[in-house]
Amino acid sequence: MADRSPHFETLLGRIETRSARAGIIGLGYVGLPLAITVARAGFPVTGFDIDPAKIVSLDAGRSYIDAVSDDALAAERDAGRFGATTDFAELAACDIVVICVPTPLTKHRDPDLSFVEATSRAIAARLRPGQLIVLESTTYPGTTDDIVKTILEKTGLKSGAEFFLGFSPEREDPGNRDYHTATIPKVVAGDGADALALMQAFYGAAVKTVVPVSSNATAEAVKLTENIFRSVNIALVNELKTVYAAMGIDVWEVIDAAKTKPFGYMPFYPGPGLGGHCIPIDPFYLTWKSREYELPTRFIELAGEINSAMPRYVVGKLAEALDIRSGKALSRSRVLVVGLAYKKNVGDIRESPSLRLIEVIEERAGRADYHDPFVPEIPSTREYQALKGRKSVTLTEETVKACDAVLIATDHDDVDYAAIARWSPLIIDTRNVFARWGLSADHIIKA
Template identity: 80%
Template sequence: MASSPYSDLSGKIATHRAHAGVIGLGYVGLPLAITLARSGFAVTGFDIDPGKIISLDAGRSYIEAVTNEALTGEAKAGRFRSTSDFAELSNCDVIIICVPTPLTKHRDPDLSFVEATSRAIAATLRPGQLIVLESTTYPGTTNDVVKPILEETGLTSGSDFFLGFSPEREDPGNRDFETATIPKIVAGDGIEASKLMQAFYSAAVKTVVPVSSNATAEAVKLTENIFRSVNIALVNELKTLYAAMGIDIWEVIEAAKTKPFGYMPFYPGPGLGGHCIPIDPFYLTWKSREYELPTRFIELAGEINSAMPRYVVGSLAEALDMRSGKALSRSRVLIIGLAYKKNVPDIRESPSLRLIEIIEERGGRADYHDPFVAEIPPTREHMALKGRKSVELTEVVVKSFDAVLVSTDHDDVDYAALVRWAPLIIDTRNIFSKLGLTGEHIVKS
């Protein structure tokens, strides 16, 4: 009996002879590539950034979740290499897309990276390949956007090649989980694609959770992030209300979470950051217009969370006026933490960038200190801040500022010294209370 594209690929996956290609070697793609290599697959990583390829070839990882030792170990074993030559996709049996899915200025999905990558794959597409999208997007993208581009080749999904979706679930800085131990949602375009997805990811990930369709898998990822966005917006709104009442939201949350059922703690902050929570919910909002159905919770949560940087700067201006009689327009402010979350160098969508802009829009001057971010790199939305460098935390430096604003509570910061040196502290993370540090010049916001 003649073999089929499905049976050939199924056999390669079962015996770990399948060659995997991972497109996009960032926070999602590189850890995935190394996880697949560790499980025994030969992996080629693809990226359009030559700097990443140079770094990887030299054995230098730029992602905290991947150590230099892990990188060089898989490379020396012949299981991992990287390239910018997309013609090599023809050698890959499984191709995984891990490229960005940002929003436009009007909060519409920007699928340009997904579309361009799909066309690159189509250029060498052959029977017996499994194509997987991991980039977060709205339900229907895999089948309605990626599939037609691939089928322009004359090959058919489900018989010639196979198409699936598996949402990434990376959490930078979280040392309790890694790619191999985070349960993996998988789906495929048809029964055979679904079986291939389950077989492939089960070879590298401890727990695989199959769902009925690619659209369902896409919806799972959005639901996870919408849940977080809405609940963070709720506590941010409660923070502003309770502050007006003279009630400490952090004390309220600590007491509320002692209830052993029916409550899950979420925490306020200066705004949302990262690639997921500030962006992903609006993919569903955009898609909902097709069905003429409103997404009121999602949109309201976005409005509340987006307003938090201005709220924090308002608190800063009020504190400066009340405690030193100095206007924000004549003040210098030191932002602690540029990354969007603690103990990582990731500045994507970081509220700290917006805080700097708002302070300077109001005539003040803002600098930052971040032990993980030595210099602000180019960003799509904040190009004017490119090249600014982290300042040192010395007594002379801190005392030269009128206020210190803690935006990201990295562990590697001497908060006790800040209490001694800073004339005014605005704390958006409750870090000083957590550390038992007090002072009349510490203001929670």
């Protein structure tokens, strides 16, 4: 075996003694939990973000991410292991730099890597020998080696010799009480054996289980595969929902019975559409990349079509129920959407189908209010700027009875469904929540 670079030996020693400083770029749902987990493992951590409001909040000991409590933040800050800044010049002092920035899609469902590219250029401006650079942002296979590496090597420093490059896909699941950053197995890869060894040493010091794979492209493909699997299976049950509904069959009853089979079946559940940063977006990164190889991704694209059609399907069921039960058109109706977040018991509205539901209701000239105990006001979003600033209404008998229908979009636990069943003349339930609460009535319609 060739002699290893002295930069490798030095950085490995600093990782093993916890004296290596980690810089985490992007202090959102991925970056902040990772920063606190790494700090808790004993590393000094500097968090970087372009949003000054986040830095002010963190400096004041206030976390804006559910997965990180104020107490956990204060513990690492007060111990001197965590600080946050907007000054990217401090990257030069970091031995390990982890990129946790957004990777959205364009309007044409092409990858938008502008945040990754801008961050890579910011790192390149301060890059020095002996640093480990890691990408965690979800992307298509080849991004780390073809884009990040290319930008960094324009400095004249070489990956695997002067600096080291790796990829480790994020696996955060907001609201999951059983798993957190330190207990979710971490897939890691590197550009060469030395980079992989450093990735294993660094992440192995902070998380319980590390899963090494052979290349950065493989690790990038792992993340896409996980979310494509979920997207395709959710699309399948969404399609089954529409077919079975036409036959008078309850898809939730079917799934509950099918999952009693102890082998060969895994339950997935229908809903009003897909939400979150991962499942609605990640599959299309592979679809885009596959064009380079002139290969179709029919399952992925069909799943996207089915899942994207769900908000219109749900609003169609709502309009039909209003017409049949009250003789009132949706255009003359007021609807209360319960749940704005994309999943239960969190305040995360990224790609939430609830936003699209409101938009479709109003496209058809209906009025839409919303109630969500976790989202008091709709923040700025890329696609739904017209909804910015709307506030959650209080769930009272008066507000419910003022509406012609209630549409359950997110099944938060902290909602009085029994009261809604008493107060509302019509309920469209996209989550089967009333059946799970043991509530059934003719005015509760599953959709």
